Amino acid sequence: MAKKILIPSNFTKHAWNTLVYALNLYKGVPCTFYILNAYKVPSRISLGRNNNADLDTAKAESEAGLQKIMQGLNFRKENEKHTFETISRNKELADAIQETVDTHKIDLILMVSRGENVSINAAFENEISEVIQKVEDCPFLILPEQMQSLPETNREIVFPTNYKFPFKNKEVAPLIEMAISLKASIRILYIDSDGKPLSKDQEQNKEALKTYFTEVDFSFHKLTQTTVTTGIHLFIESRESNFLALYKRRQGFFSKLFSQRFKEDIDFNPKVPVLILKELE
Template identity: 75%
Template sequence: MEKKILIPTNFTKHAWNTLVYALNLYKNIPCTFFILNVYEAPARISLSKNNNTELEAAKAESEKGLQKILQGLNFRQENEKHQFETISRNKDLDEAMQECIDTHNIDLILMVSRGENVSINASFENEISEVTEKVENCPFLVLPELMQELPESNREIVFPTTFKFAFKNKDVVALIDMTIYLNASIRVLYIDTDGRPLTTEQEQNRETLKTHFAEVDFSFHKLTQTTATMGVHLFIESRASNFLALYKRKQGFFRKLFPKRIKEDIDFNPKVPVLILKELE
């Protein structure tokens, strides 16, 4: 089945590298890649005529940049399974992304985070956190700026969960797909912060995950005597895992996984790509 992938770009080398990463990730999959650029006119006090001129100039610059990307892709002679569409919008990034999702039924959004790590913070301190919070009904794959090459084998996706709520199958389809594309395994991580056995409901939710993951390789793991954030970091580092998958429910960004007691509990900067699963309608 064809996949529809949305990739926002600001015409930097990092945005280009994100696109190239997506092409390699989906090299065996028929895909349409929607390349999105948002623009705005410079903010200044001027006559309405000048504002319109500046807006037209910004639009032209956006469209020119998107055409250069298409030229670069043609030069690379990319996979014939891949198609490309460009979108230029005079909107905020989250609004433009939501429009693309609703119009084109996007399956996944790819973005790159600035800095060595993927910076995810529920306090809206960066663009990644803001758009992943605001944009609905589509998972994200957020890449660190300094990407490391994947090993040829033993690839792992760490999936932390409290087992306190049941996952719908459609909520984890992106994780299952990613596992298949990467020829990877899912490591379901439960961090026991209070030393209590799983409740009946948690046990049932654990069994539901078994059903969802029946077609891929997976295993359950447990850590004790640590916080959720520290436990996830330690688990990834100790196993040299390659990906992290996090689930966001609509009532709050990672609220079930990272309680908002102190700021450090929700600052999350892994050095691996992060697949952000969303609660889908």
């Protein structure tokens, strides 16, 4: 069954680079790529004027931009395992993404973060953090603007957890699928900041992960005497890991990354692509 990947595009070179990166990332995997352009024409309530002309112009520009992308893909003579669909919507970006996720049962959303690092802290009010906050029931893969090519072997996805909460199998399924698709190992990282042994519940939650990850290569790791954010950075840099997977729980440490209230508390801007898993009902 083909994997369904959604790539929002605003027709910049960064959006095109994201698409090309995705094609290379999943070159061995059957995929349908949905390329979405969302434009928003504000409705005006004014005497004797309607919005049709502005709407028609914006729609034509959106469709022309998507057609240009398709022409570029045809010129590249892409992978036979890949198919493409274009979607143009007069909606806010988050609303257009959610509609596409629901309609087409999207497996993964790919977006690019401006700059050298992946900026996902909602306190800094960027478009990506807003979309991550609003869109439900679908994981994101956020790429840094300066994307590094993947090595052919020894690919790693770092997955930090404190084992305090149980995971559902369906919540970590996108991580497992990504590891299988990319032939990557999963490195489960526990940051022991307080020097206390794991509780009984933590041990049980750790054991549950073993049953979920039987199809992939995985290992458990522990760092002490460091903060969570510093520990993650050090671990990724020391091992030259390729991806970071974060679980966006409604409560808990990483939920702070996506909250407007914690601007001063968290300095977290990874340089590797970040897979964001969602808490599911």
